[in-house]
Amino acid sequence: MKAMILAAGQGTRMRPLTLYKPKPLLEVGGKALIVWHIEKLKQIGVTEIIINSAWLADVLIDALGDGSQFGVKILWTREDQGLETAGGIINALPLLGTEPFILVNGDVWTTFDFAPLLNIQLKQDLAHLVLVTNPAQHPNGDFILSNGRAYTFEQEQHGEALTYSGVAVIHPKMFDGLEAGKRPLAPLLKQAMLDGKISAEKMHAAWVDVGTPERLSDLDLQIRQGMYV
Numbered sequence: 652m653k654a655m656i657l658a659a660g661q662g663t664r665m666r667p668l669t670l671y672k673p674k675p676l677l678e679v680g681g682k683a684l685i686v687w688h689i690e691k692l693k694q695i696g697v698t699e700i701i702i703n704s705a706w707l708a709d710v711l712i713d714a715l716g717d718g719s720q721f722g723v724k725i726l727w728t729r730e731d732q733g734l735e736t737a738g739g740i741i742n743a744l745p746l747l748g749t750e751p752f753i754l755v756n757g758d759v760w761t762t763f764d765f766a767p768l769l770n771i772q773l774k775q776d777l778a779h780l781v782l783v784t785n786p787a788q789h790p791n792g793d794f795i796l797s798n799g800r801a802y803t804f805e806q807e808q809h810g811e812a813l814t815y816s817g818v819a820v821i822h823p824k825m826f827d828g829l830e831a832g833k834r835p836l837a838p839l840l841k842q843a844m845l846d847g848k849i850s851a852e853k854m855h856a857a858w859v860d861v862g863t864p865e866r867l868s869d870l871d872l873q874i875r876q877g878m879y880v
Contacts, residue, residue, distance in 0.1 A: 652697055652750070652751070652752065652753060652769055653697065653699045653700070653701065653746075653747055653748065653750070653752045653753070654692050654697045654699070654700045654701070654752055654753040654754070654755065655700070655701045655702070655703070655740065655743060655747060655752055655753070655754050655755070656675070656685060656688055656689070656700060656701075656702045656703075656755050656756075656757050657703060657736060657739055657740075657754070657755070657756050657757050657817075658673065658674075658675040658685055658702050658703060658704060658711060658757035659703045659704055659705035659706065659708075659730050659733045659734070659739055660674060660705075660706065660733060660757075660758065661674075661705075661706040661733065662674030662677075662706065662758070664862055664863055665677065665861075665862070665863065665864060665867070668864055668867070669706075669707075671707070671710075672707065672710065673704075673706055673707040673708075673710055673711045674706075674757070674758050674861075675711065675757035675758065676710070676711060676714055677861070677867055678871070679760060679861070679867060679870045679871040679874055680870075680871060680874030680875060681875075683714070684757060684758060684759075684760055684861060685702075685715070685757045686715075686721070687760060688755050688757065689715075689718070689721050689723060689725075690721065691765050692723065692753070692755075692765060693721060693722050693723050694765075694766075695764075695765050695766045695768075695769060696769075697723075697753060697765070697769075698722065698723045698724055699723070699724050699726070700718065700723055700724070700725050700726070701725075701726045701727075701728065701743050701746045701747060701752075702715070702725055702726075702727055702728075702757075703727075703728045703729075703730060703734075703739040703742065703743055704727055704728065704729055704730065705729070705730040705731070705732065705733045705734075706733065708729055708730075712727055726746045728742050728743045728746065730742060732833070733833070734831075734832065734833050734834065735833050735834055735835045735836070736834075736835055736836035736837075737826065737829070737834040737835055737836040737839055738831070738832055738833045738834040738835075740754070740821070740826060740836070741826050741829055741830075741831055741832075741834065742831060744823055744826060747823055748823070749823055750823075751771070751773050751820050751821060751822045751823075752820070752821060752823070753765065753768050753818075753819075753820055754817075754818070754819045754820070754821045755817060755818055756816075756817030756818070758817075758860070758861055758862065759816065759817040759818070759858065759859065759860050759861065760858070760859045760861055760870060761816065761818070761854070761856055761857060761858040761859070762856045762857040762858075762879050763781065763816070763818060763854050763856040763857075763858065764856070765818075768781075768818075768820050771820045771850075773820065773822050773850075775848065776822070776843075776848045776849060776850050777821070777822050777824060777825040777843045777848045777849065778819055778820065778821045778822065778825060778840065778843060778848070778849050778850075779819060779820040779849070779850045779851065779852070780794070780801050780815055780816075780818075780819045780840070780849060780850075780851040780852075781815075781816045781818040781819060781851070781852055781853075781854050782794065782796055782801070782813035782814060782815060782816060782851050782852070782853050782854065783813060783814050783815075783816045783853070783854045783858045784813065784814070784853075785812065785813060785814045786814060786859075786860060788860070788862070789814050789860075791812065792812035792813050792814045793813070793814050793815045793837075794812075794813060794815065794840075794844070794851070795807040795808070795810040795811065795812055795813075796810050796811050796813050796851050796852075796853055797809060797810025797811070798810075799850055799851065799852065800847075800849065800850055800851060801840075801844055801849040801850065801851035802844050803841050803844050803845065806844065806845065811853070813853060815840075816854055816858055817860070818854075825839055825843060826839075857879050
């Protein structure tokens with residue numbers, strides 16, 4: 652199974668930290684955010700990782716290289732301008748192939764064990780999402796989880812409103828027939844939910860959307876204090 656880490660964003664909310672360093676290279680606990688993901692994927696045997704790049708791409712690629720320093724193989728895609736989530740994936744499809752892959756946002760941090768993702772059987776589904784309890788900065792959530800399925804708020808009111816963690820298993824068929832270009836992932840997920848093709852689970856692990864310098868600093872301190880050992 653392959654994995655893709657989304658790492659092309661400009662990190663505007665993290666400035667000035669991201670003026671000269673891409674957001675995935677910002678460190679917590681003495682390690683770059685994206686390296687935590689790479690090591691977790693390596694631990695479960697996922698050693699072919701596609702990473703997209705745009706903002707400060709040369710800095711990111713120079714830091715991680717071909718992945719050999721981590722015992723993995725990193726394949727890179729470049730975007731002249733950020734293509735957003737779905738656009739970045741579509742651009743990488745020639746490297747991802749035709750089988751389901753693990754998708755991870757490069758700007759989140761989690762203690763979630765990726766290993767069970769290897770056993771997800773999508774069958775007729777287009778994706779399996781890992782959802783989390785709504786953080787303070789996103790209290791209303793993104794989707795509804797009910798009986799192992801993900802729904803839009805228009806579809807389902809009786810489940811639990813949760814936030815997408817940025818971790819998923821995606822089938823390339825989700826992007827069939829879509830042209831290259833700038834395109835977010837959320838509308839595609841919502842349409843797939845309307846079509847009954849998205850399964851989901853709730854994460855029971857630590858998770859942080861490292862979206863501001865304050866959250867980065869807080870997480871770094873918590874890791875160094877051993878809160879997530």
